[in-house]
Amino acid sequence: PLVTTQQMLKDAQKHKYAVGAFNVENMEMVMAVIEAAEELKSPVILQTTPSTVSYAGLELYLANVSALANKATIPVALHLDHGNSFELCMKALRVGYTSIMIDGSHESFEDNIEISKRVADACRPSAISVEAELGKVGGKEDDLDGGDENPYTNPTEAVEFVKRTNVSSLAVGIGTAHGVYKGEPKLAIDVLKDIKKVVSIPLVLHGTSGVADEVVKECIQNGICKVNYATDLRIAFTKGVKEVLEDKPETIDPKKYNTIGKEYVKEYVKEKMHVCDSVNKA
Numbered sequence: 284p285l286v287t288t289q290q291m292l293k294d295a296q297k298h299k300y301a302v303g304a305f306n307v308e309n310m311e312m313v314m315a316v317i318e319a320a321e322e323l324k325s326p327v328i329l330q331t332t333p334s335t336v337s338y339a340g341l342e343l344y345l346a347n348v349s350a351l352a353n354k355a356t357i358p359v360a361l362h363l364d365h366g367n368s369f370e371l372c373m374k375a376l377r378v379g380y381t382s383i384m385i386d387g388s389h390e391s392f393e394d395n396i397e398i399s400k401r402v403a404d405a406c407r408p409s410a411i412s413v414e415a416e417l418g419k420v421g422g423k424e425d426d427l428d429g430g431d432e433n434p435y436t437n438p439t440e441a442v443e444f445v446k447r448t449n450v451s452s453l454a455v456g457i458g459t460a461h462g463v464y465k466g467e468p469k470l471a472i473d474v475l476k477d478i479k480k481v482v483s484i485p486l487v488l489h490g491t492s493g494v495a496d497e498v499v500k501e502c503i504q505n506g507i508c509k510v511n512y513a514t515d516l517r518i519a520f521t522k523g524v525k526e527v528l529e530d531k532p533e534t535i536d537p538k539k540y541n542t543i544g545k546e547y548v549k550e551y552v553k554e555k556m557h558v559c560d561s562v563n564k565a
């Protein structure tokens with residue numbers, strides 16, 4: 284069924300695993316992610332960025348996800364990733380998204396608190412969970428630029444932020460970046476540990492494509508309950524499509540090449556569900 288992320292992330296926190304949150308762009312990617320979760324009996328989060336939303340609309344993603352989630356035995360959540368305005372967050376809430384991120388990390392500390400609290404307050408009556416971000420994730424998530432100032436979340440600020448906003452989960456800056464890494468990413472596990480000591484809500488890792496599985500596992504042992512993967516799913520899907528079209532350029536049926544793209548995404552998602560240790564947790 285389609286559920287919120289609240290209970291999912293609480294369970295993950297309690298049992299020290301994480302729920303994978305996978306960015307989807309089209310129907311085939313939605314199918315791939317939910318089939319992977321069903322086969323592995325894993326809870327799962329599907330998410331769309333504002334640029335993905337502007338590609339096909341909130342309603343179309345919700346319709347695809349809920350059609351499959353309603354038939355699934357595992358809990359499925361649909362999350363707005365990097366919501367960039369109060370208005371978009373409210374649209375997602377009204378349409379039926381079950382989890383919402385407001386990303387005010389590009390604003391000042393006070394402005395970030397203000398907008399995050401506003402979204403959390405508006406979502407509370409419907410019991411829809413709200414993720415906010417404090418600190419910076421590098422690189423670009425679609426057209427959102429992470430900037431390159433000190434990216435690390437300050438633990439003392441995190442305490443005040445959570446207390447004043449009442450958000451359900453917190454995305455942290457610990458050295459990850461969206462997109463493909465130029466070198467080997469260096470994650471500040473010590474910063475994560477310091478945040479975990481003082482913040483009790485579930486913590487979220489962004490920019491995970493390209494982070495070594497062992498490092499992701501270490502993050503999960505230290506308080507990360509939701510792990511975001513986007514870029515690698517796009518790469519996997521496109522690789523499948525390309526292989527078919529290069530191998531058989533006469534192909535005209537989208538089902539033929541989309542099927543291979545879908546299979547590659549499904550394989551990748553299953554692998555990451557093992558990394559998150561969410562297998563057989565549904």
Ligand code: 13P
Pocket residue numbers: 306364365424460461462463488489490491492493511512513514515
């Ligand atoms: P990647 O594209 O690096 O996997 O980051 C995903 C993400 O943080 C989505 O919000």
Ligand code: ZN
Pocket residue numbers: 365420424461489490511
């Ligand atoms: Zn992100």
Ligand code: NA
Pocket residue numbers: 460461462463464490491492493494514
């Ligand atoms: Na990345």
